[in-house]
Amino acid sequence: MIVHFEPASEEGIASIVRSAASERVTLAIVGGGTRLGLGNPVRADRTLSTRRLSGIVNYNPAEMTMSALAGTPLSEVEAALEAKGQMLSFEPMDHRPIFGISGEPTIGGVFAANVSGPRRYVAGAARDSLLGVRFVNGRGELIKAGGRVMKNVTGLDLVKLMAGSYGTLGILTEVTFKVLPLPSATATVVVSGLNDAEAAAVMAEAMAQPVEVSGAVHLPESVRGRFVGGSLPEGAATVLRLEGLEASIAMRAEKLAAALARFGPVSRLDAVQSKLLWAEIRDVMPYADGTRRPLWRVSVAPSAGHQLVAALRLQTGVDAFYDWQGGLVWLRMEAEPEAELLRRYVGALGGGHAMLIRADDASRGRIPAFEPQAPAVAQLSERVRAQLDPSRIFNPGRMATAA
Incomplete structure (x- = not known):
């Protein structure tokens, strides 16, 4: 039986991590559990949830900034913002419909997965709104971005590194982010x-x-x-x-x-x-169809999206629609994921990023969900992770790269 932790404080999280590191026990890091399908399956000894680490710490509408604990429900954040005529400019997607699950998305999960919606190409991604973070690293140390220099990662932006790291570098405990006025x-x-x-x-x-x-x-x-x-x-x-x-x-x-x-x-x-x-x-509702047919999120040049789909249609059954002026293709395969074929065409059209969002368990276990990194980038990623999580206890198997 997998042990499940739900600490209610940063120190509680840090204590669990220190024990896990000393015992060489791995941890699956979750918030509300609504994005467990993203990335390759995590195979860990224990689960740690941040859902009890909840609440808005500070909100200054005049300065258009908010700080919230990582487990704060996204709905609570959005309700507080709407009451003051403000919003999250990056329009985070709700993954529950395409995965066919329930649960409550958290603000920490939004930034951990760098979740962004249709406004991203003009307003920026979630990471572009993130101003500061507090997190627990793999040694069980509490880190505040900008307030502590990490050995051998000097010069790297820890705030941007944590956004889109999918829980592989540290456990977010608090996030500070900018907001914008709601359009009237x-x-x-x-x-x-x-x-x-x-x-x-x-x-x-x-x-x-x-x-x-x-x-x-x-x-x-x-x-x-x-x-x-x-x-x-x-x-x-x-x-x-x-x-x-x-x-x-x-x-x-x-x-x-x-x-x-x-x-x-x-x-x-x-x-x-x-x-x-x-x-x-x-929320990609056309593909919230109750199935596990392979669903890809493909980022390419806006002029290349329709060319990619046309090429794939000559080889396999696909359905698609286009966001971000054509630069984001939501692509559903009718049978197999066809990862090799898809990524080969993406490369031939100038490059991009193909992320497997949904598939059956067998496919998720054998296909890299994230676009494989260039060797130099992969080496840098490993160096960063070695500093932040030296024992590799966080989310083993997910193999995340920033999207």
Whole structure:
């Protein structure tokens, strides 16, 4: 039987880690347990959860910063921000639908996995909002980023290292991050009937317009009908989000629609429809289908996304839609993960990052979930981990790289 720890303090976490290090016992690090499917399976002797380390430590709306303990539910953080008209700009995805699980996402888990949504390509990733961290390293020492110099990692940004480390470098206990004002209005301009290549051109044109598009996504016909109760027009939908003041939205939407009218029929979703649509895009709802069919998150150049999917369709059965102006491809394989084929095509198209998000247990056990690192980067990663977790007790087997 695996022992499960739920300490309620930093010192409690540090004590457990010191004991584990001295006994050479490995620890699976979890928050709310909603992202256990990310990365390769962790095989550890014991589990340590931060869910009892919960609460907002400090929130200064005027300075647009918040500090919260790592186990604080994400919903609690977002509710506190919304009450003051603010938000997490990077729009973190909720992984529960695609994994078909329950539980409560935590703010520590968001930053540990660097979880970002549709606004990332204009507002930055989760790590770009992270200002400071407190964490327990593999020796059971409490580290505050910037307040302690770690031997042989001098010059490296510990805050950025912890974001996206998936619990392999240390146990986050507290995070400090910046927030932004909530937009007072939202609208979505829709261009209908485009194929994937045409949509890539339209999204590029939209981003070149002086209208501040905060979301650019193409939904092929295969997924279009799975959004917002069918409120999107018929045909494939290229959707472009505008946020800001109501008067500004009206003028910018009109200007954008005029610029794109030559590409196809243009329509508009109102604020209620937009909110629902972008939440479903964020959470990849077309593939929250109750199956374990392989699901990939592929980052490439915006012009390469549709080329990647077209090449794969000649070899295997795939379904896909495009976020980040085409630079993020959510790709579901109909049978096998086809990791070698996918990564070979990604390399041929200029490189990128292909992360296996979901698959059956056998596939997750044999396929590297993260894009293999270049030798020099892998050596640096090992040096950093040797300093922060010398006994390799945290999340063995996950093999994370920053995404």
